[in-house]
Amino acid sequence: MRFVIIGGDAAGMSAASRAKRHNPDLEVVVLERGQDVSYSACNIPYNIADPDRVIEDLVVRSAATFINKLGIDLRTGHRVERIDRTARTVHGRTAEGTSFAVEYDQLLIATGARPIRPNIPGCDLDGVLAVKNLVDGRKIKTFLRDRQARRAVIIGMGYIALEMTEALTKRGLKVDLIKPRAGLLPWLDRELAEPVKEHLLVNGAGLYDGHAIERIIAVDDHLEVVADQLRLAADLVIVAIGVEPIASLARDAGLELSVGGSIAVDHGLRTSDPLIFAAGDCADSYHLVTGKKAWIPLALRANRAGWAVADNVCGGRVALPGIAGTAVFKVFDMQIARTGLTVHEAQGAGFDPVSVVIRSRSRAGIYPGAQPIHVAMVGDRTSGRLLGVQITGTDQVAHRINAAAVALLAKMTVTDFYQNDLAYAPPFGPTWDPLLTAANQLIKKL
Template sequence: MKYVIIGGDAAGMSAAMQLLKHDLSAEITILEQGAVYSYAQCGMPYVINGVVKSVNDLVVRSVETYRNKFGMDARVHHQVKKVDTEEKLVSGRNVKTGESFCIRYDKLLTASGGSSFIPNWKGVDLQGVYSVKTLADVEAIMKKVENGIEDVTIVGGGYVGLEMAESFRLLGKRVRILIRSRQVAKTFDEEMAKLIEEEAERHGIEILYEEVLEEIIGEHFVTSVRTNKRTYETDVVLVAAGLRPNTEFLKETGIHLAKNGAIYVNEWMETNVVDVYAAGDCAMQYNRITQVDEYTPLGTHANKQGRVAGLNMAGKHRAFKGITGTSILKFMDLALGKTGLSDREAFAAGIAYLSMIVRSKTHASYYPNARSLTVKLTFRREDGLLLGGQVIGKAGVDKRIDVLSTALFNEMTVEELEDLDLSYAPPFNSTWDPIQSAARKAVAKLEDK
């Protein structure tokens, strides 16, 4: 069986390893446009600020490992330009040599990932304008930092924008974040986002609301930016305006694409075209709560989808069970966790909801170093079905958000959440875990409605 995989990172290589394991006669060709396989994109901000010592620490397996140890035809600098699903051919060119290639497949996996979205501003090609998606991006930013910078402007207040704001601030740089709307981190509700804003202020990170970048100014290098309100001198512009799927080469194939270009797949990671699969940041994900497909590109999803795709391509029957939208972020001294729907998202989905916020402690208040923890639960008005949770604090966020994600996956109500048998000892928790305290108040609110 001849397998061709487009993309050599999380989804693609998770699939390749399953093919290697379950089809001993597999011929596996991977076409990677870049030069590096299997690297940890989520670790890139921590290389820039020096917490992770080297870019090389982010590489899980080298290209040579896939070639020499696993016997795969792992190619680099191979850009796919066209897929012929009738003749089962993948064609393109080597971006280094300019040489064309054309490869036949029996089964094809598109794991081509996504690219940073960079609007076509005037001055966007100046030196000093960056995104954070590849190891080459990281190396370019680090070189700029080494050459000396003082002021950084970040466009976008989502997860990447906040992570990069932290990185540059830890390096002692002046940092401003430009946000088009009135709220940072819009995946969170306003009350929770306020905690993030206060943390930014405590650490000297400037957040500018309703400021739209209109022009990047300079001759060869960035010297300033102009927004709809004023001009700011700056040395670096970091664009964190979201991700776009890399699927241009599929537009003439008849493969079903979403408006943003992401690929629709079923639970087996199959597209609507026979023998063509998709996984990772180029694909859609099924949301278990809203029960619709959405585009939520995260490394955890990419690895799971890639593994499921590889199993099914090799003839093993395994379904991708969908997502609950779980994420966590370190921002200065806070951890920011979210799973499921916020109030805003529940409203947009047309779900009648209630919500409850509690401010608690990470563990027993009499035990030293108890930290504040803010928990918000969103639940269905008619029956208390848990819809989502948000947790922000200096410690213990990861534990709580994962419990809430598990509860969402299993379609639990807030009353059932209250009944969970969670671990307790004074150094680790209170007799009532903060999420169960929130659940108790949520149950009371349901009874009073």
């Protein structure tokens, strides 16, 4: 039996390795259009921040390991161009231009996502770069090293934009961020976004939201981002306005698509063709809170889905419950974490959301180093259910979100959540953890 995988990153290589471990006799073929497999994309900004590290440090396992040690038929430089579902065959072309065809018994599409390229004149200029894969990372590192870049403009203010702000600032660049619509991290509660904004400004970033970008132009030895009533000079422009699923193979093969153009899969990661799976950033998932389809491309889901596909290819019956939309990132010392729904998302999903924002402290008030911590909590008036939590602060934020994430899988009410026996010691929080304080306040409003 032959299991063919299109795409050799997190979901694809997780599936390949696990399938081969389950069943060494299974023929596992991975077709990767690029040269890099199994690298940590999430670490790219941190690698860029450090001039002493090479981008290849991000490779978790080499192609040779997959081929020689695990016995996976990994073919890099193989771009799949078409899936023939009737003949159960994928067709494509190698980097050298040779066409190929591979028959499959079961197929996994793990083509990932790509940065959205804005429709702005000048986006193709030298020095305008995205941040998605090792090729991008390599380009940016080379650019920083060879051009002695001193100023960067980042288009976008999402999490990759902010992680890159930290990385480039650490490399000594002055960083300006610009985006057409108003508001940093628009999904974040405004009270929670405020300290993030201040933290960025304190760390030297320029924030220019609400400026429509007209074009990027080359002026003398540098670039300029031209917006209404604003021109920002830069040696380097990073485009980080979001990603979109790479789903054209699936679409052209007539597979069902879903939210944001992602590939629709069931709880067992099967597409509308039962012989074809999809996993990772190209595929959708069920949201634990709404029960509906969602497209939230993140690394843990990609790895988990890859494993689940392998299990099911090998005869298992794994069904993943779905995602809570838990995410965390940091910019400088500020940590931003979320799980579940925002008020806006909750309204959209048909809930009757009620929310509170509380300000507490990361440690006991009299313990040295206690920092402000903000928690926004959303509950449903009708059912009392906890719907979502967001937290920002500079100390001990990241892991706090997981208590709420677990509560979402358990479908806890806010009242139940408030009864949780959370850990307390002065270096780690007040007696009532900020999460419990938020729940207590929210109960009063529900």
